[in-house]
Amino acid sequence: MSARTHTRPTHPATGSIEVRLPWWAVALPAITFAALLLLIAGSGEAHAATTDPAVGRLLERIVALMTR
Template sequence: MSAPTLTRPRPTAARTRVDTRLPWWALALPTLAFITLLVLILNPADAHATTGEPAITHLVERVQQLLARQP
């Protein structure tokens, strides 16, 4: 005598539908950042550089010094 097998009912289409709508800010913030960077590229006179050596130069020099000291 064989045992009856239980089958799961298929889920309806309404239950498996995924809501893929984005909130308004998920599109607005990257757009605003892109436009801001584009304006800075198009008008570089507004982007003022700092005087003196940048910190990245000091960091690279320090890494080179540390690598040169290793035995």
Template sequence: MSAASSRPAAAKARRPRLRVHLPWWALALPVISFVVLLILVASPAEARAASAPQGLVALVKLLARMVRGGV
């Protein structure tokens, strides 16, 4: 007597099938995000460096001079 499995065939037949229904945005949002990031990486020529306000630059220079020891 050889048994292929320990479960009877009826137990295997009674297993419910798992059906997963995703909303449309569950696939659309990651795809849109990937495409936008790919476009940003692919076209760096259009990117501009952010300029700091002049008051902030002066403050950083003043702090750097103070740390070095001369005001």
């Protein structure tokens, strides 16, 4: 005699939305974005950079607003 397996229904109940994400599915992209933003913002000290300083000032303001 085979045992029954318990499976979740493939469709949620009518009128409800169920979204289940693991914690790392949200945390890893957020950490990666923050790390890349810090790398870009910290590159203002590079002597070889010949771009417009307005981009650096914009990033500095964003970092300043985020750290308040």
